[in-house]
Amino acid sequence: MGRFLSPVYPATTLCVNFWYKSQGDIQFNIRTYSFGNYNNKAMFSAKGDRGKEWSLGRATLSYSAPYQIVFELVDQGTNDGEVWLDDINIDFRSCDPIASCTFEDENLCGYTYVQGNDFNWVLLNGELGSALVNWDIPSFDHTLGTAYGSFLFLDTNGKPAGLKAQIESEILSENSGKQCLQFYLKINQNNKASLKINSKDKRNSQIKQLFALPTDLYGDAWLAREVQLENYFNPYSLVIEGVTGSNPNNATGQLAIDDIKLYSGQCQGPVGQFDCGNGQFVDSNLVCDFKSDCSNGQDEKNCGSCTFESNDLCGWVDKSSGSFKWTKARNSTAGSNIGPNEDHTFNNQSGYYIAVTTNNGALSQPASFYSPVLPFASSTCKIKFWSRIEGSSASLDASLLLNDEKKIKIFRKNTPLNTQPLVKWVQDVIHLGSVSTKFQVIFEGERSFSSFGFVVIDDISFENCSLPFPGGTCSPNEFKCKRGNCVPMEKTCDFVDDCGDYSDEILPICSSYQKCTFDHSLCDWMIDSNHTTGTDVGSYLYLESYANINKIARVYSRVHVPAQNQQCTFLFYSHMFGETMGTMTVYFRNYLDDFNWPVVWNMTGNQGDEWKRNLVTINTDKPFQIVIDGRVGLGSESDMAIDDTSFSPGCQPVFDQLPNRNETISTSTLSPSSTLTSLPSSQQSGSTMQPPSGQTTKTTISTDRTSIPTCPSDFCLNGGSCFYSIDLGFGCKCVNGFSGFKCGEKLDKTSNSKDTGLIVGVLVPGLIIALLMGFVIYRYQKLNNFKDIFNFKAVTLSNSSNDSDSNDSIAIANPIFDINDDQEDIIPKKKNKKKNK
Incomplete structure (x- = not known):
């Protein structure tokens, strides 16, 4: 027996790392020695021949009193054994588990490059990888989930097929019992390289394959794998081998490995991982993220998209408590008067759909159908489904349930009145938008069972709902989000969370934008006389079509001047x-x-039941105002709304009116820090805006503006008379039978000979009334400037479930949800109007 002792160390935990070679019939141990006593338990033991290569060894030592490290050699009776020892290093911490590595340390945790490699694995991180041209490198590691975390990457770019790159672990002890090897892979679809993990017997160099990469294993996320190791009777090591494959198209492949972990016992599945059922695991937080991270798609199987043709409901659950419930049915087999004969998926009698049926419960409660809990939705998210609603008193609503607390209605559909039954399936689209918290979709249906009719749904799909994938290099016209993805620069500071982490909406420059959400006031917009909160409480500017057919409403911005060298x-x-x-x-x-x-x-005509984002460039070098005109259509289904206005920093606000053509204006603009997003109501009337308290601005007008300008010749058509308003400029008072901006539109007149006597009978007394009414109308028109102009309204929303007309059967196009404030971004839906309003 031979012993080699270290200096004395204090009572603490430390890790001793060393390199050694062991040959022959000998045992090499590491123990502690304290106050004349050798610890009977060896912290490290290597027995017999370990091969001719240098091997890394390590041991964690701890003692309650000062101690020494003992390197001990024990002869096995043959006097035929040797041990070489070199490069001893002491760390005052516990050792990392053997053959386990996060690759955050440059020493590779004891893994070494195998001599004779054709090429080597590369230790990289996402930040370094993004600077390498023609390399498709993961933008983040698995350990930290950031661009600064490291991983091992197999660079196959430009290399011929059949080249090997190997790394080998330190020696693992024999008779260690069952162990489980866990690791994470990042692979793209272009990868042509193969990956194997083998065990190598250190006494006879026998190789045993433990894992081979399936050809269909790839995805955007880090993929977890586990391999069960049986008991080894000889010391062994683990060898990770990557081999280049043929790549005729020169596609950039991606193959990386991270977070290797070896632990004792049976494989139990990685903690916080979802079992894909094919030996693959993905992070649990990737389940129902609207992207298939499992190669077989199992992580998205029960996440709401459903044709109802399988044995399950794709995660949907009926939670009805009233007299109705949702039931899977086909060809009305669930009972009489349930649904159509054909489903939508197959358009035949064998296909299934989900239908509202009878239930034992309280009356006046709709059937409630809940989606699985979904983690979030992107700004482009849409819910598409096919429905059929027939019969009297039938309706279908959809709501969002946020964090299992707040319920928001986002869709309503009723049986049309005075029309033929809907004999075909109709596709409905809910423009959901960004939702940054956990949510569920709830379909609620009601119908009458005293007469024919049904409410059915089929083929539900969630589309474009996944968050942008982090990674890649952003172009000069793109913004790099905090989470690593890129969005177009023009989509920053636009009220919408395009990044998925709000980093595009909290930039310092966003404070320089002049924004108005209409949630608290009209800001500095002037009405002629909600997109923001994503909830049922908010405000927007709303143009009501009822009783205003073919009329115009108009709203004006404050005066702006274009900034130099800015768009x-x-x-x-x-x-x-x-x-x-x-x-x-x-x-x-x-x-x-x-x-x-x-x-x-x-924009003209029906644009769908959603808020549309519109960005326009103002090309002028003079002070200007934005004017928004809304002209009502030829029917009551033409309500329109405006929300979330914003001027870029290239538009500088000023506190004054526009000049006339023979005048000039010289202004000093507000500084960006003085940007107004809301003005008190006392400062909103009229077109001359006063700066809020504490702010100053200098504005000079070059001429006296108290005189009334002369109307242009032939400004008004068809006998209309011209007048001038300081707020709106020139307008026209139209004669009977004409309307429009310059009285250029002829009103349709209809007569009936049967009514002639009645007209004559009331004509004389009516003249007196007409004279009085004419004066009132004239004054009204003067005050409102144009005969065909009426007002936008600032609408403040309340929960639609409390609306007095919420059960009416006619849906008029009127948004009941404003959009995009803080954590919510819900698209507006129809508001019900009374038929006889």
């Missing part, structure tokens, strides 16, 4: 949903007395 853009969200939808137009004007306004944006 001036105007952002707003519009909602134009209805079969008789009219036209919305955006102009800018430079002078009060000039009505040849350049059109910068125009």
Whole structure:
């Protein structure tokens, strides 16, 4: 026996690392020695021949009193054994587990490159990898989940097929019992390389394959794998081998490994991992993230998208407590008067759908169908489904349940009145938008069982709901989000969480944008006389079509001046949903007395039940105002709305009116820090805006503006008379039978000979009333400037479930949800109107 003792160390835990070679019939141990006593338990033991290569050894030592490290050699009776010892290193901490590595340390945790490699694995992180051209490298590691975490990467770019790169672990002791090897892989679809993990017997060099990479294993996320190791009777090591494959298209493949862990016992599945059922595991937080991270798609199987053709309901659950419930049915086999004969998926009698049926419970409670809990939704998320609603008193609602607490209605559909039954399946689309918290979708259906009819749904799908994938290099026209993905620069500071972490909405420059959400006031918009919160409480500007057919409402911004060397853009969200939808137009004007306004944006007709993002560039070098016109269509289904307006820093606000054409204006603009997002109501009337308290601005007008300008010749058509308003400029008072901006539109007149006597009978007394009414109307028109102009309204929303007309059967296009504030971003839906309003 031979012993080699270290200096004395204090009572503490330490890790001793060393390199050694062991040959022959000898045992090599490491113990502690304290106060004349040798510890009977060896902290490290290697017996017999360990091969001719140097091997890394390590041991964790701890004692309650000062101690020494003992390197001990024990002859086995043959006097034929040798041990070489070198490079001893002491760390005052516990040793990392053997053959386990997060690759955050440059020493590779005892893994070494095998001599004779054709090429080597590369230790990289996402930040370094992003700077390498033509390399498809993971943008984040698994350990830290950031671009600064490290991993091993197999660089196959430009290499011929058949080249090997190997790393080998330190020696693992024999008779260690069953062990489980766990590791994470990052592989893209272009990968052509193969990966094997083998065990190598250190006495006879026998190789045993433990794992081979399946050809169909790839995905955007780090993929967990586990391999069960049986008991080894000889010392052994683990060898990780990557081999280049043929790649005729020169596609950039990606193969990386991280977080190798070896632990004793049976494999139990990684903690916090979802079992894909094919030997693959993915992080549990990737389940139902609207991307298939399992190669077989099992992580997205029960996440809401459903055709109802399988044995389950794809995670949907009926939670009805009233007299109705949702039931899977086909060809009305669930009972009489249940649904159509054909489903939508197959369009035949063998296909299934989900239908509202009878239930034992309280009356007046709808059937409630809950989706699985979903973690989030991106700003582009849509829910698509096919429905059929027939019969009297039938309705279908959809709501969001946020964090199992707040319920928000996002969709309503009723049986149309005075129309033929819906004999075909109809696709409905809910533009959900960004939801940054856990949520569920709830479908609620009601119908009458005293007469024919049904409410059925089929083929539900969640589309474009996944968050942008982090990684890659952003172009100069893109913004790098905090989570690592790129979004177009024009989508920053636009009220919408495009990044998935709000980093595109909290940039310092966003404070320089002049924003208005209409949630607390009209800011500095002036009405002629909600997109933001994503909830049922919020505000937007709303143009009501009832009793205003073919009329115009108009709203004006404050005066702005374009900043030098900066682009001036105007952002707003519009909602134009209805079969008789009219036209919305955006102009800018430079002078009060000039009505040849350049059109910068125009939209006509039904644009769907969603808020549309609109970005326009203002090309002018003069002070200007934005003018938004809304012209009602030819029917009551033409309500329109505006929300979340924003001017870029290239548009500088000023506190003054526009000049007339023979005047000039010289202004000093507000500094970006003085940007207004809301003005008190006392400062909103009229077009001359006063700076809020504590702010100063200098504004000078070059001429006296108290005189009334002369109307242009032939400004008004068809006998209309011209007048001037300081707020709006020139307008026209139209004669009977004409309307429109310049009285250019002829009103339709209908007569009936059967009514002639009645007309004559009331004509004389009616003249007196007409004279009185004429004066009132004239004054009204003067105050409102134009005969065909009426007001936008600032609408403040309340929960639609409390609306007095929430059970009416006619849905008029009127948004009941404003959008995008803090954590919520819900798309507006129809508001019900009374038929006889």
